[in-house]
Amino acid sequence: MEVKARAPGKIILTGEHAVVHGSTAVATSIAVYTNVSLRFTTPSDDEDLLKLQLKDTALEFSWPVSKVREAFPAQLSSTPTSCSVENAKAIAALVDHLSIPEAKIGLASGVSAFLWLYSSIQGFKPATVVVTSELPLGAGLGSSASFCVALAAAFLACTDSVSLDVNHQGWLSFGEKDLELVNKWAFEGEKIIHGKPSGIDNTVSAYGNIISFKSGNLTYMKSNMPLKMLITNTKVGRNTKALVAGVSERMLRHPDIMAFVFSAVDSISKELTAILKSPTPDELTITEKEEKIEELMEMNQGLLQSMGVSHATIETVLRTTLKYKLASKLTGAGGGGCVLTLLPTLLSGTVVDKVVSELESCGFQCFIATIGGAGVEINFGPSY
Numbered sequence: 001m002e003v004k005a006r007a008p009g010k011i012i013l014t015g016e017h018a019v020v021h022g023s024t025a026v027a028t029s030i031a032v033y034t035n036v037s038l039r040f041t042t043p044s045d046d047e048d049l050l051k052l053q054l055k056d057t058a059l060e061f062s063w064p065v066s067k068v069r070e071a072f073p074a075q076l077s078s079t080p081t082s083c084s085v086e087n088a089k090a091i092a093a094l095v096d097h098l099s100i101p102e103a104k105i106g107l108a109s110g111v112s113a114f115l116w117l118y119s120s121i122q123g124f125k126p127a128t129v130v131v132t133s134e135l136p137l138g139a140g141l142g143s144s145a146s147f148c149v150a151l152a153a154a155f156l157a158c159t160d161s162v163s164l165d166v167n168h169q170g171w172l173s174f175g176e177k178d179l180e181l182v183n184k185w186a187f188e189g190e191k192i193i194h195g196k197p198s199g200i201d202n203t204v205s206a207y208g209n210i211i212s213f214k215s216g217n218l219t220y221m222k223s224n225m226p227l228k229m230l231i232t233n234t235k236v237g238r239n240t241k242a243l244v245a246g247v248s249e250r251m252l253r254h255p256d257i258m259a260f261v262f263s264a265v266d267s268i269s270k271e272l273t274a275i276l277k278s279p280t281p282d283e284l285t286i287t288e289k290e291e292k293i294e295e296l297m298e299m300n301q302g303l304l305q306s307m308g309v310s311h312a313t314i315e316t317v318l319r320t321t322l323k324y325k326l327a328s329k330l331t332g333a334g335g336g337g338c339v340l341t342l343l344p345t346l347l348s349g350t351v352v353d354k355v356v357s358e359l360e361s362c363g364f365q366c367f368i369a370t371i372g373g374a375g376v377e378i379n380f381g382p383s384y
């Protein structure tokens with residue numbers, strides 16, 4: 001049996017980092033996916049191996065299933081379970097002996113999340129899992145969450161815990177209850193990669209569309225206005241776990257100040273939610289709404305700077321787009337990664353071309369992603 005899953009990446013419009021500390025954040029999925037294929041193998045196909053092929057990084061790992069079973073006796077769990085310190089040690093023993101190149105060491109946490117999700121949901125069946133992603137890894141577009149969502153979806157799709165029509169041709173969505181289960185498992189994987197995730201990334205990847213998110217609770221949003229965002233990848237690599245930990249340390253040093261910062265971000269996200277939801281046309285035209293959103297993005301960026309998560313390259317993108325009177329903010333964990341620039345509806349194509357070519361001349365990579373759309377989906381093949 002073979003199953004495929006795909007889960008979208010995301011952009012955070014407002015509220016990253018502050019959302020980890022209980023503020024509201026607004027995020028939308030983007031139609032750029034992580035794809036996972038799962039094929040169970042029989043001993044005659046191969047040895048009793050669990051194989052993981054990470055195509056984006058051209059790395060392949062395998063473990064005899066007996067070794068995985070030794071590491072996690074009595075592992076199968078029908079409810080999403082956190083990886084305990086003891087289990088984390090067992091995973092480390094399985095991951096440490098892999099020869100992951102130093103430059104790609106960040107992958108170790110992704111491989112650990114894979115081992116936890118596979119052994120918890122599928123147990124110890126020999127299989128080959130292939131992962132390919134259209135998302136840049138570690139750039140703020142939620143590759144870690146879409147990786148965990150796609151893995152959890154593919155693994156759950158082959159269990160009795162969810163009900164899916166295996167004869168369906170083409171991409172298939174999960175029902176509400178099953179989606180909740182996929183999202184909860186993905187969150188357990190994201191915890192292994194991020195340390196202390198808010199859950200917004202896995203939730204928007206699982207559910208799709210635009211969401212408002214606060215303290216683990218999602219509110220689906222019906223946006224009444226089109227949003228066009230230019231995404232600029234500074235190509236400066238960074239690690240979400242370290243950046244989130246850095247903000248928490250700053251909060252411990254300056255609890256009163258940071259409480260104000262997080263509260264200001266909460267208000268920004270609430271205002272954005274109100275603008276996106278308000279009917280168009282109402283007393284505000286699209287252009288007036290866009291001007292308000294630009295101002296909110298600028299204020300959010302200022303607050304992200306005060307959290308210590310901006311970067312010289314992010315500042316270069318901000319300066320460059322400001323020359324064209326365009327507002328930008330970092331998206332995701334910052335410290336490099338991607339920057340969003342709102343492209344107003346009436347902006348001419350010539351200006352977009354100019355700003356893109358100036359940004360690309362700095363060595364950055366620009367693209368306009370399709371915003372919103374479906375969350376995680378499953379495909380039982382045979383032709384995908």
Ligand SMILES: Nc1ncnc2c1ncn2[C@@H]1O[C@H](COP(=O)(O)OP(=O)(O)O)[C@@H](O)[C@H]1O
Nearest residue numbers: 106107110133138139140141142143144147240
């Ligand atoms: N396609 C993939 N293949 C292997 N690992 C992945 C993949 N996508 C995500 N990961 C894991 O997620 C990590 C990046 O996550 P993170 O630092 O949160 O950045 P972001 O989520 O913004 O891309 C990678 O270092 C790796 O561990």
Ligand SMILES: C[C@@](O)(CCOP(=O)(O)O)CC(=O)O
Nearest residue numbers: 016017140142197198332333
């Ligand atoms: C910084 C944060 O708000 C978003 C991180 O997103 P990303 O991993 O940089 O795509 C962390 C979180 O919400 O878990």
Ligand SMILES: [Mg+2]
Nearest residue numbers: 142144145240
């Ligand atoms: Mg991430």
